[in-house]
Amino acid sequence: MRNPRFKLYKLLLINLGLYVLFFVFSVLVSSQLHRAGTVAFYLRKNYVIITALSILFHTFFLYYSMNRLYILLVLRKRFWHFLAVLGLMGLAYTAYLVISDLMSHGFDEAVKQKLTPKVIILSYVISFVLFSAITFFVTYIVYLLDEKKQRAVLEKQKTELEIEKAHANLNFLKAQINPHFLHNTLNYLYAKSIPYSAELSEGILTLSEIMRYSLTDNLPKDGKALLKDEIEHVRNVIRINQLRFSxxxxxxxxxxxxxxxxxxxxxxxxxxxxxxxxxxxxxxxxxxxxxxxxxxxxxxxxxxxxxxxxxxxxxxxxxxxxxxxxxxxxxxxxxxxxxxxxxxxxxxxxxxxxxx
The missing domain is CATH 3.30.565.10 (Histidine kinase-like ATPase, C-terminal domain)
Structure with missing residues (x-):
């Protein structure tokens, strides 16, 4: 996954921490109840292997499921997308529970008699429902917090843009010249310059057109101008620069x-x-x-x-x-x-x- 929201190493550390807490809690409870052999039980080779595999499975399971659910929440996908992910989660978790039980109990006849198919299926269902519910709940809470943070960032950006716009409007008002006065003055200078210099009169007329377009304030509500007018403005700027440089x-x-x-x-x-x-x-x-x-x-x-x-x-x-x-x-x-x-x-x- 590219840029996953939930990092693999963090999930691994969380799982390790939970297993250590569970181990310490079990030892403390056993000592209070005066039960011997608890530490030895947890340190058995078979139990250590099962615990290590359990930590690895839950880490990768959470990595996939939480990041996948998070993406679906961000993209606001439909309900059946979530069902598909939950189906994959259910298959993976069931396979893990079966393998874990076989490694824990093997083919012990006494265990087989106690764990009937109904009991096994019910325990699997309860385990998956609880674990998937916790997974989805944590993912959803993180999604809500991220969304709230994103909204705050967008609001801040919007506020900054509004402040910039207000400053720009203020600066424009400070520097504003009556466009009609300026346009009429340039037209007057243009008319007076015709007898003396064709190049000068062309420059004044071009400048008049540039200023008229630059100072226009009759744009539609969306603030857009006709593209043909924008192109003509570009032509005028090029033209007046050509006049400047002969x-x-x-x-x-x-x-x-x-x-x-x-x-x-x-x-x-x-x-x-x-x-x-x-x-x-x-x-x-x-x-x-x-x-x-x-x-x-x-x-x-x-x-x-x-x-x-x-x-x-x-x-x-x-x-x-x-x-x-x-x-x-x-x-x-x-x-x-x-x-x-x-x-x-x-x-x-x-x-x-x-x-x-």
Missing amino acids: NNLKVDLEVKGVINGARIIPFVLITIVENAFKHGDIKSNEHPVKFTLEVIDGRLHFYSRNKKKTGPKEISTGIGLDNIKKRLELAYGNNFVLDIQDEQDFYTTRLSIYQL
């Missing part, structure tokens, strides 16, 4: 598939793009920065690869990527994969969202 950047953006009305949580793609601009060699002719976005059957795949800068590098805090990972977890649960590969000369990011 169109000398080596950047390729390829979009494949049918976008239609697909939606995505905003600023995820642009964070990956900005990360490539920040840490990548964006002027390499041999290794241009490569972005590929593909939508297939409602699934999104985004690929980013860039050659690392040579010389002094900016210190990466990883905050941006950590932030989008948390946002992806909140929005998509387990329906996404964010794979980041930090190689010697290249930096590669792959994002797959399996259900937009």
Whole structure:
């Protein structure tokens, strides 16, 4: 079993401890009743062998049954799954009791006369019911305690996320600029710059579009934006960076598939793009920065690869990527994969969202 909840060595130590306690208790009771020969009885070769086999059997029996029952409880399996496990437990325990009785009593005629088939069967049933009930009870208690602990961890994580969200909202409010004022001002500057420089006016218009998208607050309740708008935002960021560097950047953006009305949580793609601009060699002719976005059957795949800068590098805090990972977890649960590969000369990011 991979990562069993109940460890084999711990169960072995518990069994050994119980047998030692039983031995000490029996000796103490016998001494109180003035019965001699108790220690000698327990130290007989045949009894020691049976005891050792019993400890080993119960250890492995508990290891399998408790871990199996625990898995069924975690997965919330149906009743018949538990019956199947109990059936296997019953067969194994019956076989153990038969072998144990044969080793203890052999074919002694006096014992055979006392232990009728009904008595033997009844003793087996009672032994199995009691032992399996205790096994299930202990397993169930451990499962409940683990579930309670897990809920506490999830609640703590939820609280931390809510606190982070509150801080983010507060910081946003502190830095917020009236989007209409900013948009109108940039449009004014754009109109005034047209007679003087086509490149300058294009830059102002592109910046206006970037700020308009960044400051928008009319998203639906689920907080998702149209994928086509997110792609256009990425194009605008690439365009304005090209203007900054006199169109000398080596950047390729390829979009494949049918976008239609697909939606995505905003600023995820642009964070990956900005990360490539920040840490990548964006002027390499041999290794241009490569972005590929593909939508297939409602699934999104985004690929980013860039050659690392040579010389002094900016210190990466990883905050941006950590932030989008948390946002992806909140929005998509387990329906996404964010794979980041930090190689010697290249930096590669792959994002797959399996259900937009």
